Amino acid sequence: ILNVEQSPQSLHVQEGDSTNFTCSFPSSNFYALHWYRWETAKSPEALFVMTLNGDEKKKGRISATLNTKEGYSYLYIKGSQPEDSATYLCAYCMNRDDKIIFGKGTRLHILP
Amino acid sequence: NAGVTQTPKFRVLKTGQSMTLLCAQDMNHEYMYWYRQDPGMGLRLIHYSVGEGTTAKGEVPDGYNVSRLKKQNFLLGLESAAPSQTSVYFCASSYVGAEQYFGPGTRLTVT
Numbered sequence: 001i002l003n004v005e006q007s008p009q010s011l012h013v014q015e016g017d018s019t020n021f022t023c024s025f026p027s028s029n030f031y032a033l034h035w036y037r038w039e040t041a042k043s044p045e046a047l048f049v050m051t052l053n054g055d056e057k058k059k060g061r062i063s064a065t066l067n068t069k070e071g072y073s074y075l076y077i078k079g080s081q082p083e084d085s086a087t088y089l090c091a092y093c094m095n096r097d098d099k100i101i102f103g104k105g106t107r108l109h110i111l112p
Numbered sequence: 113n114a115g116v117t118q119t120p121k122f123r124v125l126k127t128g129q130s131m132t133l134l135c136a137q138d139m140n141h142e143y144m145y146w147y148r149q150d151p152g153m154g155l156r157l158i159h160y161s162v163g164e165g166t167t168a169k170g171e172v173p174d175g176y177n178v179s180r181l182k183k184q185n186f187l188l189g190l191e192s193a194a195p196s197q198t199s200v201y202f203c204a205s206s207y208v209g210a211e212q213y214f215g216p217g218t219r220l221t222v223t
Contacts, residue, residue: 032209043202044155046211089154096209097162099145099170104154 004092006103013080014111020076021106023090027071034091034100035064035075044089047075077108085110113138116215118203124221125193133188133218135203141213143206144186145170146178148199149217155202161186162208193222 005024013019025033032051036044048057053068061078077084087105119134135144145160147170157170161180175197177189186205190197198221204212 034211036212043214043216044212045214049209049211051209091212093209099157099160099168100212101157101171102147102155104152 004090004101004103006088006090006106008106009104010107010109012109012111013077015080015082017080018076018078019080019108020074021088021108023073023075023092023103025071025073025090025092026094027069029094030068030071030092031095031098032093032100033066033068033073034093035073036089036091038087038089038105040086047088075106080108080110082110082112084108115139116203116205116213118201118215118218120218121216122219124223125190126223127194129193130189130191131193131220132190133201133203133220135186135188135205135215137184137186137205137213139205139213140183141205141207142183143208143212144180145204145206145212146176146186146188147202147204148172149202150199158188158201193220195222198222 035047038044050066055066063076066073087107089105091100091102093100116137146158147155159178164183167178179187201218203215206212
């Protein structure tokens with residue numbers, strides 16, 4: 001069974017502060033790592049797809065890094081805003097033609 | 113483009129009834145997926161398809177069947193619904209190895 005672990009489960013951050021959270025995945029075989037943002041009552045939306053060790057991706061105030069050798073990815077949010085409140089999911093894919101496995105997510109709450 | 117659509121949006125079933133959920137995508141994606149979302153469990157993959165005419169089991173396939181007769185459609189069937197299948201069901205599609213696009217979800221209650 002492939003385990004994709006995300007930590008922490010839940011996080012409260014003051015508006016304006018920066019934060020980060022972790023996704024851990026098996027390091028033995030790797031094809032891609034996805035990050036999704038999931039707002040309450042909506043559907044998940046893709047943030048990043050990362051495939052190379054050392055990859056860094058950025059979209060506005062959100063960025064992500066990838067370490068495939070040790071099996072982890074970090075998601076960073078700079079200067080948190082209320083609209084950043086959401087669940088952030090990572091998903092791991094072992095092979096090109098294989099399914100992707102989602103972690104349980106990190107629930108981020110931005111405090112005004 | 114409509115993206116990924118799901119039919120119906122809501123459904124209430126009695127135990128033992130059957131139903132089919134329809135997912136349609138207009139992006140010419142090869143891959144399609146069915147997930148269920150339960151509190152504290154995140155998204156769990158039920159079945160997926162890597163192309164027309166193909167299907168494969170995910171993490172929680174028991175009690176569900178799927179078919180992909182046309183590239184743009186992916187059907188999820190419940191032959192004999194059980195209360196444990198009360199959930200929100202999401203369909204998604206993607207190109208090979210690319211990000212997934214999700215439908216709006218179907219809320220199913222089995223009484």
